[in-house]
Amino acid sequence: MEKRTVFSGYAIPLALLAPQLLITVIFFYLPAGQAIWQSFQLEDAFGTVSQFVGFENYKLLFERPEYFKAIGATAVFSVLVGTLSLALSLFLAVQANKALKGASFYKTLLIWPYAVAPAIAGVLWLFLFQPSMGMVARLLQQWGIPWDPLLNGNHAMILVVLAATWKQISYNFLFFLAGLQSIPHSLIEASAIDGATPLRRFWTIIFPLLSPTTFYLIVVNVVYVFFDTFGIIDAVTHGGPAGATTTLVFKVYNDGRSGGDLGSSAAQSVILMVIVIALTAIQFRYIERKVNY
Amino acid sequence: MVEKETAFSKYMPHVVLLLGVLIIFLPVWLAFVASTWDPATISNGKLPLTPGPYFIENYKRILFSGTSSSTREPVWSMLGNSFIMAIGVAVGKIIISILSAFALVYYKFPLRRTVFWFIFITLMLPVEVRIFPTYKIVADLGMLDTYHGLIIPLIASATGTLLFRQFFMTVPDELLEASKIDAAGPFRFFKDTLVPLSMTTIAALFVIQFIYGWNQYLWPLLITTKDSMQTIVIGIRKMIVTQDALTEWQLAMATAVLALLPPVAVVIGMQKLFVKGLVETEK
Numbered sequence: 001m002e003k004r005t006v007f008s009g010y011a012i013p014l015a016l017l018a019p020q021l022l023i024t025v026i027f028f029y030l031p032a033g034q035a036i037w038q039s040f041q042l043e044d045a046f047g048t049v050s051q052f053v054g055f056e057n058y059k060l061l062f063e064r065p066e067y068f069k070a071i072g073a074t075a076v077f078s079v080l081v082g083t084l085s086l087a088l089s090l091f092l093a094v095q096a097n098k099a100l101k102g103a104s105f106y107k108t109l110l111i112w113p114y115a116v117a118p119a120i121a122g123v124l125w126l127f128l129f130q131p132s133m134g135m136v137a138r139l140l141q142q143w144g145i146p147w148d149p150l151l152n153g154n155h156a157m158i159l160v161v162l163a164a165t166w167k168q169i170s171y172n173f174l175f176f177l178a179g180l181q182s183i184p185h186s187l188i189e190a191s192a193i194d195g196a197t198p199l200r201r202f203w204t205i206i207f208p209l210l211s212p213t214t215f216y217l218i219v220v221n222v223v224y225v226f227f228d229t230f231g232i233i234d235a236v237t238h239g240g241p242a243g244a245t246t247t248l249v250f251k252v253y254n255d256g257r258s259g260g261d262l263g264s265s266a267a268q269s270v271i272l273m274v275i276v277i278a279l280t281a282i283q284f285r286y287i288e289r290k291v292n293y
Numbered sequence: 294m295v296e297k298e299t300a301f302s303k304y305m306p307h308v309v310l311l312l313g314v315l316i317i318f319l320p321v322w323l324a325f326v327a328s329t330w331d332p333a334t335i336s337n338g339k340l341p342l343t344p345g346p347y348f349i350e351n352y353k354r355i356l357f358s359g360t361s362s363s364t365r366e367p368v369w370s371m372l373g374n375s376f377i378m379a380i381g382v383a384v385g386k387i388i389i390s391i392l393s394a395f396a397l398v399y400y401k402f403p404l405r406r407t408v409f410w411f412i413f414i415t416l417m418l419p420v421e422v423r424i425f426p427t428y429k430i431v432a433d434l435g436m437l438d439t440y441h442g443l444i445i446p447l448i449a450s451a452t453g454t455l456l457f458r459q460f461f462m463t464v465p466d467e468l469l470e471a472s473k474i475d476a477a478g479p480f481r482f483f484k485d486t487l488v489p490l491s492m493t494t495i496a497a498l499f500v501i502q503f504i505y506g507w508n509q510y511l512w513p514l515l516i517t518t519k520d521s522m523q524t525i526v527i528g529i530r531k532m533i534v535t536q537d538a539l540t541e542w543q544l545a546m547a548t549a550v551l552a553l554l555p556p557v558a559v560v561i562g563m564q565k566l567f568v569k570g571l572v573e574t575e576k
Contacts, residue, residue, distance in 0.1 A: 133335060
């Protein structure tokens with residue numbers, strides 16, 4: 001799409017674009033390029049001498065069991081948070097859609113967790129599940145469950161999954177509700193006249209019509225779990241116990257900072273970049289398809 | 294609905310939704326309750342479900358003197374840092390992106406498409422994947438522990454530019470033609486026509502970016518070393534000590550409440566703008 005009427009000249013548009021281009025080059029392209037460059041370098045501990053080593057950093061990465069463990073933890077974390085938050089928010093959105101007049105009232109009451117910082121969400125849930133005085137933790141212990149996320153890796157994972165899901169429900173709810181509200185009522189009525197039960201109507205009419213929304217949300221949720229949950233993990237478990245909640249992003253941070261292994265950290269960054277680019281490409285292909293309907 | 298309404302089908306959704314609302318609200322309520330009790334009540338694990346008598350004492354202490362062990366910075370200064378960062382990120386993004394979108398839509402110049410893609414690609418890489426090189430650049434520029442160091446690297450993103458570009462495309466060409474007939478130059482057109490028309494888009498973007506800036510974690514964690522520069526989200530992380538005997542939970546929870554109140558108030562108070570911004574920036 002183009003404008004019919006435009007202004008002419010080069011100096012003014014260049015000046016208008018300058019701030020954004022400058023910031024983009026300095027804080028975006030330069031560091032991204034450096035991350036790629038560093039991933040092919042081996043640096044000594046002081047960062048003074050570095051040597052080109054090709055794909056050595058990548059090769060080493062895939063020889064270490066810790067990296068596979070982080071891939072596994074990220075996969076478990078993503079699948080659990082994605083499934084739970086999508087299922088719960090779809091369920092709530094269907095209810096809110098049924099409530100008709102109340103829908104916007106419930107919307108207000110359900111969307112605010114979006115505004116809570118991931119790290120704060122983590123701290124709120126940690127407080128409930130903290131083994132010695134947390135309310136829910138006490139309850140679990142009374143029922144004979146030896147709850148301790150500080151020692152038990154599975155418990156730590158459950159805790160971060162809960163916090164991450166809690167925060168993400170509001171976003172998914174908002175999009176599901178909008179999707180549901182855009183489904184023509186006549187379709188549902190027609191199917192009801194044909195004798196379809198409410199449950200059957202949901203699975204054969206509503207759910208398929210929602211699939212563009214669902215697909216979009218799956219991509220957004222994966223990106224959320226990969227990157228935005230860093231705050232939850234760092235504030236609640238520090239990636240522990242014994243690496244049980246060390247996700248790929250947390251590992252980039254941890255290896256680069258405490259380990260000082262910049263080459264390996266950079267190689268991990270590059271792998272993550274490839275993953276995000278792939279996800280974004282999938283998302284754009286899907287949006288294009290939707291536009292062309 | 295299509296079926297005949299029974300009492301069950303009429304009230305069931307409300308019951309389920311209220312239950313959902315309650316469960317979602319519970320962690321925040323308990324945090325608030327904990328922030329109004331003394332450490333002894335919290336640590337014996339029998340926290341009541343209603344607020345206690347220590348509200349003023351705890352909040353006064355945390356706001357003006359801080360915790361006694363971990364970070365001793367008073368929370369009001371952390372709140373101040375968070376406000377500066379959130380508003381800086383929001384305003385900065387709006388300014389640079391409305392200017393660049395104006396240039397991209399209303400000027401024809403060589404390499405325009407290239408410039409567009411050059412900016413557009415930045416959508417794909419969150420700050421997390423290039424964190425250490427960015428840190429090094431900011432350190433080399435002497436921007437550690439400064440407000441511009443906190444803010445500027447985060448405004449390098451394409452969301453705002455795309456949003457304004459999309460909106461400018463919908464502005465009728467006739468407006469510019471009319472403005473040209475009146476002999477108005479680009480700046481007059483921008484100031485008197487385009488910006489007033491964009492007010493809702495600007496406000497929606499502001500709401501989203503304010504929340505984004507307020508909730509930043511990894512970036513301020515890395516580049517602020519001085520306690521006086523830390524934001525509230527970072528401050529609370531330092532209050533949660535792994536050996537939990539040291540964690541002053543009543544103060545940590547008061548800080549959590551103070552940290553989540555401003556962005557939540559923005560979302561609830563400006564719900565329409567928030568929803569608009571969310572739906573449009575994510576497209």
